[in-house]
């Protein structure tokens with residue numbers, strides 16, 4: 195049997211978290227390949243629906259990376275909007291029976307490649323401990 | 336849709352870790368993909384040519400390039416596909432180097448991840464549309480709000496570059512606070528001597544139009560094309576006819592405190608703000624004039640018109656500069672120091688007026704209460720600044736101006752005694768530390784490290800300051816004739832004006848720049864700039880530097896005559912929009928309005944963040960080429976087969 199590995203989607207804003215991911219490459223840091231980045235203009239562009247769509251299509255965890263609050267978002271306040279959405283969505287998902295730890299939001303500046311790597315490793319570990327996410331958000335254990 | 340996918344080896348940078356053959360095999364199986372071609376260096380001329388040729392040969396409609404990061408080579412490939420005859424927005428570029436080959440070692444895993452990322456890009460590009468850059472005309476004219484040294488500097492710099500300027504000032508004269516100062520640190524040149532020639536230059540400049548007694552009442556439009564309504568209150572004295580004879584002032588029966596001397600002297604209801612005021616003409620103080628008409632009878636040139644009314648003028652400008660300056664923190668709020676209660680407790684600008692040779696006492700330092708000569712003086716620094724109960728921030732200029740006050744006082748009263756209460760001395764600036772040292776050493780000033788806790792007047796009339804010397808650990812009591820409060824400074828612009836201009840303010844009400852280091856004079860609203868103390872506490876030299884920086888940005892923007900802008904902005908499907916206004920409230924730029932119950936995006940204001948789209952409950956507003964359906968497809972594609 196093939197060993198189970200978690201699958202994680204990372205929505206990263208182009209200006210900070212996405213740049214940090216680039217810097218991680220330029221600095222030849224390394225992190226596990228289970229994480230698939232999707233680069234968007236801003237963390238504020240991430241709608242709850244995109245996050246749910248990721249879980250429905252087999253993601254075991256979703257990471258959102260944006261610029262630091264309060265002032266770093268390239269579009270002034272997108273990071274705050276993202277934070278509020280994630281906060282509410284976490285509540286909702288936990289009411290549906292999903293462990294809210296599967297959704298995580300982090301502020302990672304363009305220079306914080308190390309932080310990106312740490313967050314990815316930490317998050318993967320957490321999700322790995324939670325095990326696979328079953329159909330319609332069903333926690334197996 | 337016919338999609339071509341191009342994969343770069345980047346020498347061995349990508350090809351060593353990602354199995355390119357396997358990637359191509361998988362990608363060729365994706366629907367709509369007509370060709371998948373790899374090359375050792377796609378960014379090199381032959382690589383680009385492969386793309387150009389394939390577009391023609393395979394009749395491609397959309398292109399995916401998987402290579403290094405778009406930050407490096409998006410422009411290279413966008414130009415290449417334009418050469419091939421496609422619109423640049425039909426290109427998606429994804430990194431399989433920084434995001435894949437450079438961070439993973441396992442070839443199988445890296446190959447799988449690269450495939451997923453490329454599938455995502457294909458899913459997205461399928462729904463991309465072609466767009467042309469947005470172009471807009473720029474009005475070659477700049478509005479400057481505030482006629483202090485910052486506003487004056489911007490106006491002159493911009494006008495000298497050949498661009499017309501409208502300068503509006505709410506008081507009857509330009510000059511701002513600097514006109515009130517005696518001599519200025521660190522060089523001690525007289526403020527008026529260096530300022531008044533600039534004021535005159537502004538007024539005479541053929542490209543600068545000055546509106547005094549004026550304020551902005553409405554702003555609409557956007558970068559390159561703002562429409563501004565300016566309310567001009569009546570001066571009631573015709574500037575061209577006023578000969579400054581002063582007869583009107585002599586007969587006027589009304590007496591009120593003179594603002595320019597911060598209440599230390601009086602003026603009439605018809606008055607000249609100060610002798611070098613620009614425009615150089617009397618003004619009628621509407622609020623205090625009793626309309627007795629005595630002035631009308633004596634004016635030899637018939638310059639006075641008490642019936643003149645306010646008017647609203649409209650201006651079209653391409654850029655707006657905020658230079659609305661500062662005010663002192665109201666010293667009455669520092670109750671423990673007795674300002675307002677005791678006449679012999681004054682604020683720092685009042686003391687500037689006392690020092691000034693054109694001030695109410697012509698530069699001699701006498702007590703406001705009993706006109707006795709001042710021999711002993713106490714300054715309290717950080718009055719209201721760095722104080723949780725008042726202003727949390729450091730007002731930056733008070734250490735320096737207090738040292739200057741001490742020096743100027745000692746020059747006037749060589750046997751005088753000076754005590755200064757301070758928390759820290761902050762004198763970072765060219766020649767500033769040296770200035771403070773000189774004051775401390777040559778002028779025998781008693782600097783007491785500690786906060787003054789109370790000021791009261793003794794029965795003999797002495798002002799007593801009680802404080803705690805943190806260096807000796809002792810409570811101290813200092814008797815003096817006069818107490819000067821080095822009060823902090825606060826922004827002068829009202830929140831109302833800020834919201835009319837839609838500019839963001841920081842937690843203290845100062846104008847918030849986009850980026851404190853790299854874009855220090857631009858605001859998040861394109862086309863609006865800030866300089867001087869409207870932005871943060873600063874001294875004259877810093878205000879002037881920032882003003883010149885702002886002028887450079889304005890000239891840069893307005894000299895082109897036309898601006899082009901990325902077309903990746905939000906769009907509304909009017910058939911779906913229910914006019915719920917959620918997008919209006921989430922847009923950081925105020926770019927969305929509801930017109931006839933439908934959201935409408937101002938294309939010049941939209942910056943393309945997509946926050947509106949993520950919050951629209953009915954999917955009516957969409958960011959071009961980042962539509963919700965597109966991104967849902969990307970999510971499904973990257974997770975395909977999990």
Ligand SMILES: Cc1cc2nc3c(=O)[nH]c(=O)nc-3n(C[C@H](O)[C@H](O)[C@H](O)COP(=O)(O)OP(=O)(O)OC[C@H]3O[C@@H](n4cnc5c(N)ncnc54)[C@H](O)[C@@H]3O)c2cc1C
Nearest residue numbers: 481483484485505511512519520660661683867868874875
């Ligand atoms: C006691 C004291 C001593 C000082 N001594 C020194 C010194 O020795 N050396 C030094 O370098 N600095 C000194 N400073 C600092 C100096 O005063 C400021 O750095 C400088 O005046 C700032 O200029 P500004 O143009 O930003 O603001 P301001 O001088 O405040 O000018 C702003 C102008 O905008 C106008 N305005 C405001 N709102 C509006 C509106 N809504 N519409 C139209 N117009 C508007 C105001 O009427 C004013 O004319 C001192 C400050 C104080 C308080």
Ligand code: FES
Nearest residue numbers: 207236260261268
């Ligand atoms: S741009 Fe990074 S969070 Fe908005």
